[in-house]
Amino acid sequence: MKKVFLPLLSFIVLLSSGICQAQEARKLRVLVLTDIENEPDDAQSMVRFLTYSNQWDVEGLIATTSVHQRNRVAPERIQRIVQAYGKVRNNLLLHEKGYPETDYLLSRIKPAIPKYGMDAVGPGNDSEGSEHIIAVVDRKDDRPVWIPVWGGANCLGQALWKVRQTRTPEEVEQFVSKIRVYTISDQDDAGPWIRKTFPTLFYIISPGFHARGGYHYSTWRGISGDGFTRGFDGADSNLVNNRWLDENIRKNHGPLGAEHPHTDFIMEGDTPSFLGLITNGLSDPEHPNYGSWGGRYELYTPRTRKWFLEPETRPIWTDTEDEVVGIDGAWHNSNKATIWRWRQAYQHDFAARIDWTVKPYKEANHPPMAVLKHANQLRVKSGEKVVLSADGSTDPDGNSLSYEWIYYREPGTFESNRPLEIQDNRQKSAFLTAPKVTQPETLHVILAVTDNGKPALTRYQRVIVTVFP
Ligand SMILES: [Ca+2]
Ligand SMILES: [Ca+2]
Structure with a gap:
């Protein structure tokens, strides 16, 4: 019998996507540091985060300080939002499987030390939070631990400090290699210390500060920046203002949506730190330069560093631009656009998940x-x-x-x-x-x-x- 060859229509080689799919099947491990209560937006981000908690192994929710909240940590606010989640968890499970038990989430809430920045790094500064970080990273599990940082980074700093004090350089390197950090700017002086002291640590940061002749606006502002400065003109502010949030999230949407407080400054400035961890086919967390709902970041070396960065002596993932057409029909070349270009998709997705907290399957969208x-x-x-x-x-x-x-x-x-x-x-x-x-x-x-x-x-x-x- 003759061998039959399928005609080759092109030179296209179909690579197996099996590896990709296998990775998707494994949940990411996520541990959040939050200066919750410094202003309403951390509580807002926590509400959104919990609606995606079935996609991840939530390893920790740690209450920290920051430059905005120097002497206080507020685990009780996280507890309150998780309790609200507990009231809607059964309904969420009608829509997707895998939502964690409320008691499990409550057991992952830990306080850091209520001290500012590097004052809480060093001898005598171990806390439930820093010890928990060490335990999570040490657990026999080859998946990395993603650490979105919504406030100061000193609790992570203390964990790293202790590991460095008590282990060999090889063991420290092994520990550091399992961590993936995204910080919403530097909100205390521990972030720069961590980057300098652990130069191989995977670190995404979008700085924002006054510099020569102007202000550099951080990428994370693209989540909801509304045209009060350059770079947002193409973004649709009608999807992120209080009116939209009242209608789609907060009012008549059950107890979890009701925990999303009124915006004082901007909506959910911390959310970009975990939007890129949502499995939606767009993001590839190990490649921040691919772009995701959480924005796009390039790896800079000391040689290629940008003017708005502090003199870094190590590689670092940070701001870069996308060129996109905005709702005004004009082209925008902006770091914020790497997030706001996806605004309708991520806001609609959140609204649907809040629907899931109260509606039967047939009345909600998936x-x-x-x-x-x-x-x-x-x-x-x-x-x-x-x-x-x-x-x-x-x-x-x-x-x-x-x-x-x-x-x-x-x-x-x-x-x-x-x-x-x-x-x-x-x-x-x-x-x-x-x-x-x-x-x-x-x-x-x-x-x-x-x-x-x-x-x-x-x-x-x-x-x-x-x-x-
Ligand atoms: Ca915050
Ligand atoms: Ca659908």
């Missing part, structure tokens, strides 16, 4: 499943037609789906003066022609699948196309 008919990684040659297909995407509510193929220029290595066009970019199937290159280059294409439920929800797939000459 996100679609964005599916690729091919692998997430494609290898092609210059000039080749690259076919992209979302065939197989579905929605659990039977909603109809719309498709968008977004060329995400910034994370790729390919540079060109002309924009790369994706043909049929609003269709289920689209294609592009691989550009001319002189060396292997990467292109990132994002598939966004949006349903027509209320609120409309979006999920993603990322296609990384490597183009060979």
Whole structure:
């Protein structure tokens, strides 16, 4: 019998996406440090965080100080919000599985020492919080521990200080290698000390301060910045103001939504530290430069560091820009845009989850499943037609789906003066022609699948196309 060869339509090599899927199946370990009560926004972020708590192994919720709240920690406020979660957990479970037991979450709430910054790092400063961080990182588990820092970093500083005092350099390095930090700027003097003392620690920070001739606005402000300064003009403030939050989160949405307080300054300034940890097909937490709902960050070395950074002597993940069209129809090149470009999707997603806390399954919306008919990684040659297909995407509510193929220029290595066009970019199937290159280059294409439920929800797939000459 003759061997039958399937015709090769192109040089596209379909790489197995099995590794990616296996990683997705393993929950991320997350441990939050929060200066909750310094202003309302930490409590706001805690409400949102808990609606996603089924996606992660929540390892700790630690109450800390910060420059805004120097002599107080407020674990009781975290407890109150978790108690509200306890009242709606059964309803959340009607919509997705895996929401942790209320008692389990309560047992993970720990206080740090109510002292400011480096005053709480050193002999005699161990706390329930710092000891808990050590225990969590030490646990026999090869997954890293993600630590979003919503206030000061001194509780993490004390944990690292103690480990350094009591272990060999190799053991310290092993400990540090398991930690992934994202701090919302530096909110005490422990952050700079940690970065200097542990130069290999994975660290994302978006600084914000007055500098030569102006103010550098942190990336995290993109979560809800509303046009009071440059860089937000393209963002839709109607999705983050108190009116929207009252209507979609706080009022008539049960006890957890009711714990989302009125905004004093900006909505949820700390939320970008964990938005990138949400499994939605867009984010890849180990690659902050890929971009996610939590923004996009580049790894800078001392040689390439930017003017707004302190003189860092180590590599650090920090601010970079995306160029996007805003709701005003104009192009914006902004670090804040790396977050606000996704604003409708992350706000709608939050609103749907708050619906889940009170509504039966049939009355709420659930996100679609964005599916690729091919692998997430494609290898092609210059000039080749690259076919992209979302065939197989579905929605659990039977909603109809719309498709968008977004060329995400910034994370790729390919540079060109002309924009790369994706043909049929609003269709289920689209294609592009691989550009001319002189060396292997990467292109990132994002598939966004949006349903027509209320609120409309979006999920993603990322296609990384490597183009060979
Ligand atoms: Ca905070
Ligand atoms: Ca749906």
